[in-house]
Amino acid sequence: MKVVVDRSKCTGLGICESLAPEFFEIDDSGDLIQLKEGVTADELAAVEESVQGCPTEALRIVS
Structure with missing residues (x-):
């Protein structure tokens, strides 16, 4: 999985x-500076919280 930023938003x-x-x-x-793209299982909860x-709505997680 990875986190994607829509910079237009x-x-x-x-x-x-x-x-x-x-x-x-x-x-x-x-x-915004995106420091990492790939999301591990251990990091998923924090990234999901950021997306929510x-x-x-500039952030999303993709497979």
């Missing part, structure tokens, strides 16, 4: 960073 609020900091970081200019918590 992302506004850089940083909720994903607070929920899964090993995957997401908001830089000083407010842009994204108010702009």
